Amino acid sequence: MSIAAPARTWAGRFPWEESAFxxxxxxxxxxxxxxxxxxxxxxxxGLFALSYDLILGYAGIxxxxxxxxxxxxxxxxxxxxxxxxxxxxxxxxxxxxxxxxAGFLTSFLVVRGQDLTRLMVTSAIGLLLFELANRxxxxxxxxxxxxxxxxxxxxxxxxFDIYGRTAYGYCLIVTFVVFLGVRRMVHSPFGWxxxxxxxxxxxxxxxxxxxxxxxxxxxxxxxxxxxxAGALLAQTTQFVSIDVFSFSRSADVMVMLIVGGxxxxxxxxxxxxxxxxxxxxxxALNPVYWQFWLGAFLIAIVLFGRGGVLxxxxxxxxxxxxxxxxxxxxx
Amino acid sequence: xxxxxxxSGLGKHFGGVRAVTGVSLALARGARHAVIGPNGxxxxxxxxxxxxxxxxxxxxxYLDEDRVTGLRPDQRVKRGLARTFQINNLFPDLTVMQxxxxxxxxxxxxxxxxxxxxxxxxDEMTAAxxxxxxxxxxGAEDAxxxxxxxxxxxxxxxxxxxxxxxxxxxxxxPAAGVPKAESQALFRAIAxxxxxxxxxxxxxxxxxxxxxxxxxxxxxxxxxxxxxxxxDIARDPTVKQxxxxxx
Numbered sequence: 001m002s003i004a005a006p007a008r009t010w011a012g013r014f015p016w017e018e019s020a021f022x023x024x025x026x027x028x029x030x031x032x033x034x035x036x037x038x039x040x041x042x043x044x045x046g047l048f049a050l051s052y053d054l055i056l057g058y059a060g061i062x063x064x065x066x067x068x069x070x071x072x073x074x075x076x077x078x079x080x081x082x083x084x085x086x087x088x089x090x091x092x093x094x095x096x097x098x099x100x101x102a103g104f105l106t107s108f109l110v111v112r113g114q115d116l117t118r119l120m121v122t123s124a125i126g127l128l129l130f131e132l133a134n135r136x137x138x139x140x141x142x143x144x145x146x147x148x149x150x151x152x153x154x155x156x157x158x159x160f161d162i163y164g165r166t167a168y169g170y171c172l173i174v175t176f177v178v179f180l181g182v183r184r185m186v187h188s189p190f191g192w193x194x195x196x197x198x199x200x201x202x203x204x205x206x207x208x209x210x211x212x213x214x215x216x217x218x219x220x221x222x223x224x225x226x227x228x229a230g231a232l233l234a235q236t237t238q239f240v241s242i243d244v245f246s247f248s249r250s251a252d253v254m255v256m257l258i259v260g261g262x263x264x265x266x267x268x269x270x271x272x273x274x275x276x277x278x279x280x281x282x283x284a285l286n287p288v289y290w291q292f293w294l295g296a297f298l299i300a301i302v303l304f305g306r307g308g309v310l311x312x313x314x315x316x317x318x319x320x321x322x323x324x325x326x327x328x329x330x331x
Numbered sequence: 332x333x334x335x336x337x338x339s340g341l342g343k344h345f346g347g348v349r350a351v352t353g354v355s356l357a358l359a360r361g362a363r364h365a366v367i368g369p370n371g372x373x374x375x376x377x378x379x380x381x382x383x384x385x386x387x388x389x390x391x392x393y394l395d396e397d398r399v400t401g402l403r404p405d406q407r408v409k410r411g412l413a414r415t416f417q418i419n420n421l422f423p424d425l426t427v428m429q430x431x432x433x434x435x436x437x438x439x440x441x442x443x444x445x446x447x448x449x450x451x452x453x454d455e456m457t458a459a460x461x462x463x464x465x466x467x468x469x470g471a472e473d474a475x476x477x478x479x480x481x482x483x484x485x486x487x488x489x490x491x492x493x494x495x496x497x498x499x500x501x502x503x504x505p506a507a508g509v510p511k512a513e514s515q516a517l518f519r520a521i522a523x524x525x526x527x528x529x530x531x532x533x534x535x536x537x538x539x540x541x542x543x544x545x546x547x548x549x550x551x552x553x554x555x556x557x558x559x560x561x562x563d564i565a566r567d568p569t570v571k572q573x574x575x576x577x578x
Contacts, residue, residue, distance in 0.1 A: 185446070192449055205405055206492075207434045207495060208434075210403070
């Protein structure tokens with residue numbers, strides 16, 4: 001009797017592939033020393049996508065307004081830093097708390113409906129906050145953005161340097177710690193119940209699950225994590241653009257997750273890397289038409305790579321394993 | 332003796348359509364009570380009213396004489412009211428044990444724990460295994476639900492409901508769609524249900540009804556036509572006319 005079979009992702013162990021993934025990121029200081037700022041952006045986007053994966057990939061809540069919480073986290077940390085509170089960790093906590101509180105308050109609206117209603121409600125929340133930030137330009141900086149932040153050294157020892165070394169280390173550690181927490185959560189009975197609610201909410205209700213309350217809980221956690229990602233962005237770039245609330249930011253995180261693979265933990269991180277690097281390099285080749293290639297890639301993913309990059313990777317690995325096994329089975 | 336489940340004037344109207352009207356039932360503890368009736372008689376609506384999936388337009392539901400009419404479905408499950416579905420409502424991509432753990436973890440209050448590794452839920456696995464053994468599904472723990480024969484999937488429906496530790500179990504057409512060849516296992520499962528559990532079942536298969544029911548309620552057009560012991564119902568000419576068909 002096994003609880004892990006056949007869904008391998010339900011197992012809670014930490015295999016060597018995962019260790020290798022994080023060691024590779026840690027080796028980034030030596031492997032891509034000139035691109036640490038870009039790598040930080042990838043990690044922040046990955047953390048944001050991880051937060052979105054919790055609600056979409058695990059709990060099945062479709063959202064087009066997740067940038068609302070990302071933006072709130074960014075402005076909370078940014079405003080603290082512009083008001084002489086540049087200590088990074090407390091700023092991060094403030095970002096998480098603001099976004100988590102907003103997530104909790106708005107979750108009651110979000111979890112009530114089904115997919116289309118949720119899309120409308122979440123995009124409306126994003127638009128409301130965008131316009132609010134625009135209207136309150138005296139606080140947020142409006143379309144000019146929020147600048148003038150002064151970040152204190154991390155842990156009182158590591159100054160944010162121009163090469164982005166501290167920022168990269170900071171982003172990596174925060175992303176890793178949050179990832180471990182999320183990983184633990186999705187392998188817990190609570191995490192299992194999220195999948196149950198995604199796959200069959202009416203049965204979960206009949207099993208005694210207070211489905212809406214559990215969705216509110218995971219939505220709040222997800223919003224808080226999005227807030228952490230936003231706060232990281234504000235602290236490491238020392239600037240917050242009103243664009244953090246934009247509809248396209250919410251759409252981008254959905255694309256990242258679909259590209260990487262939803263509901264598999266690493267999908268958000270991989271999708272964020274693919275998306276951010278594609279944006280960086282393709283837009284350098286052609287700043288106007290770069291999204292053409294992204295669109296082509298998305299169509300290819302839908303047609304041939306169900307489950308995103310990780311889904312395709314797993315199918316290819318399985319195919320190769322079976323091919324290797326096939327000749328050995330023949331006499 | 333205090334009834335385990337009681338309804339008083341229960342009704343549900345959809346606009347001008349009275350799907351269920353004035354249904355008053357009382358089931359003693361440990362009873363095996365069948366609700367029969369032609370298609371559209373309101374049997375599944377009645378189950379949905381009892382479980383709280385539908386809010387009644389009139390009347391009340393009592394569990395051990397506690398009024399539960401305003402409670403949510405999950406709250407009623409916590410009070411000991413579990414159900415199965417007429418059409419399989421399972422987790423097709425999970426294994427039988429994974430599905431059972433979903434039920435057992437919530438029943439034992441650990442499903443809210445975000446830090447405990449699921450592999451440490453040994454007590455819940457033991458409880459789930461005991462139920463699977465009771466239903467003769469103990470060889471199927473690792474089978475993916477969608478790959479099970481249909482009859483076994485119906486048994487998983489019952490197993491999930493039993494994992495909620497019900498005092499009252501509502502079976503909505505447990506034999507629906509089960510081929511004759513697989514029906515014996517289902518009969519055995521129903522016969523083996525714990526005696527302390529009150530069972531209300533809605534069923535079209537008269538073999539099951541007359542084999543297991545101690546009392547039968549006949550529902551026609553949302554209202555109770557008659558209620559009685561199986562032999563009385565079998566002899567009742569009105570029942571024959573509206574349900575079994577007259578010659």
